[in-house]
Amino acid sequence: MVVSRRVFLQAAAAAGTLGAVGLGEGLTAGAARAASAPGDVVGKVTVGYQGWFACPGDGAPINGWWHWARNWGAAPSPANSAIVAWPDVREYPRTYATAFADLDNGQQAALFSSYDQSTVDLHFRWMKQYGIDTAALQRFNPTGGEGPTRDAMAAKVRGAAESQGVKFYVMYDVSDWTGMQSEIKTDWTNKMRAHTASPAYARQNGRPVVCVWGFGFNDDQRPFTPAQCQDVVDWFKAQGCYVIGGVPTWWRTGDRDSRPGFSDVYRSFDMLSPWMVGRIGTAADADNFYNVATLPDLAECAAHGIDYQPCVLPGGVGDRQRAHGDFMWRQFYNMARAGVASAYVSMFDEYNEGNQIAKTAESRAWVPAGSGFLALDEDGTACSSDYYLRLTGDGGRMLKGQLPVTAARPTQPFPTAPDTTAPSAPGGLRVTGQSATTVSLAWNAATDDVGVTGYRVRLGGAPAATTTATSCTVTGLSASTAYTFDVQALDAAGNVSPASAQVTATTSATTVPTGNLALHRPTAESGHTQVYGSGNAVDGDPNSYWESPNNAFPQWLQTDLGTALPVRRIVLSVPPAAAWATRTQTVEVQGSTDGTAFTRLLAPAGHVFDPAGGNTATLTLPTGTTARHVRLVFTANTGWPAGQVAELQVYAS
Secondary structure, three states: OOOOOOOOHHHHHHHHOOOOOOOOOOOOOOOOOOOOOOOOOOOOOEEEEEEOOOOOOOOOOOOOOOOOOOOOOOOOOOEEEOOOOOOOOOOOOEEEEEOOEEEOOOOOOEEOOOOOHHHHHHHHHHHOOOOOOEEEEEEOOOOOOOOOHHHHHHHHHHHHHHOOOOOOEEEEEOOOOOOOHHHHHHHHOOOOHHHHHHHHHHHEEEEEEEEEOOOOOOOOOOOOOHHHHHHHHHHHHHOOOOEEEEOOOOOOOOOOEEEOOOHHHOOOOOEEOOOOOOOOHHHHHHHHHHHHHHHHHHHHHHHHHHOOOOOOOOOOOOOOHHHHHHHHHHHHHHHHHHHOOOEOOOOOOOOOOOOOOOOOOOHHOEOOOOOOOOOOOOOOOOOOHHHHHHHHHHHHHHOOOOOOOOOOOOOOOOOOOOOOOOOOEEEEEEEEEEEEOOEEEEEOOOOOOOOOOOEEEEEEEEEHHHOOOOEEEEEOOOOOEEEEEEEEEEOOOOOOOOOOEEEEEEEEEOOOOOOOOOOOEEEEOOOOOOOHHHHHHHHHOOOEEEEEOOOOOEEEEEEEEEEEEOEEEEEEEOOOOOOOOOOEEHHHHHHHHOOOOOOEEEEEEEEEOHEEEEEEEEEEEEOOOOEEEEEEEEEEEEEOOOOOEOEEEEEEE
């Protein structure tokens, strides 16, 4: 993982934010206007867009809790969290359950995946709705293991920007990118430049926009020389690009967070965007920087024909910096009174540092119980989850002259009075069906003064499922067992109704399934080579097969049986053709009920596939084994440096 931009900045912040001599309230930049006419970044509000969250099961190549957890292989929990603020996920079409306790309002603690196109579409719809013009897609070193997922994210952002009418551009972050000087050119030429053909790709002065963040910073993550950096800037300009520099706060003076000798590099960019996260945390800090940085920076840029795009920060939620929007508004006000034309809001979706403007838990009711996360009302002022989106929209309108320049924040924490009335209890709860592992329920709709948004089905008083309908089937139950259910109604403000009357249902006796339980079932994989995907292993064709990436053990293949079932025998095969000589594959069998937490069902062992015996191997599991998700982990193959399976067959007996 890339180290947070904030980490190396905080030590230098104290050296530059306090005690400077002010230039005076009445002194503004005057004629120091933007060098360029308005375009897709000049005269516009841009937000940094990470797009770097993933969850197991979302289809992302990275296949883990990317940036949600410190250990991406385990579900986020209080002991395994990489975020400091909790998102409001009520509007996301798809979310993923975590290992956090339920929210304080009883709803499941679930998170979104940036890899879902529906998530990116929602984010860009918010940008359009709240007056955000452009998104800068963050692109870190794409040559490592995160590269395929980041490549896919670029395409998803392009699609969302086109459908929602928002502009976007690529913003390279060179942190920890050892081969940056050559690899950034290759990446742009072979991958990212293709996106400039999109009508949604941002252009300024008729040229496609690209940003490079990190040149000149005085730290070990970006040790590049001025000559290396100048070469990259000149190269992008030769490609016909409008090049933005994400530069140190003290780029103009060349000290503190800036390496010496970078003056020519900084002044070769078309636009400069000095970094501010970790520099300021109060309105007083913002006023100080107005004097010691904003005004002289703007004048320096104007003198050299460079466009200027300073940062605006909402403040860290966990750092209690936000002051219910006063901190952010003071920055917008200072920019407006200085005559700044363009703003870069850091960031849209940065829940890791807590300086996101995207919808966030507005009160304790919307964060996991016992998690320690703060909500937007941490200073005692109730704020709607979209407050910082609305604040960004109003700040942008002030910069564009659509609102008067005012130090008094016009944006109200709640657009209307908060809803505190709970829905009525659902009535008429009844059992409509059951099987060995499920119970189906239905009930009468509840009422609410604003509107019911969903229902929570509880099993023995604990949440079991949520739905927007007035019926639900609870799954994963045990056969021949009595269960007690009730239902609560929910509204958009997080209010929860009293519980309905309870009903009790007894599941049916189990029946042992017959036949191949894995045939045509969904599959997942650690990866595959060429066209040999995991679906080939359950298609019933003995000649098609799955083959993992070569020379990269361990690798895994799994299938979803649909529900927890008895599993006694697994039969594996490779194609029976004579060309498939005898081989021994070392295989471990794992099982899971939820597709996230796996346990060992069978220890690693070598299994022989001999053409004389049909190229099959049988793996026998202990009596009483039950699983929904069956995973095979391959660590060796004497016939080829990859895992290979033509048919994965699973039997209950």
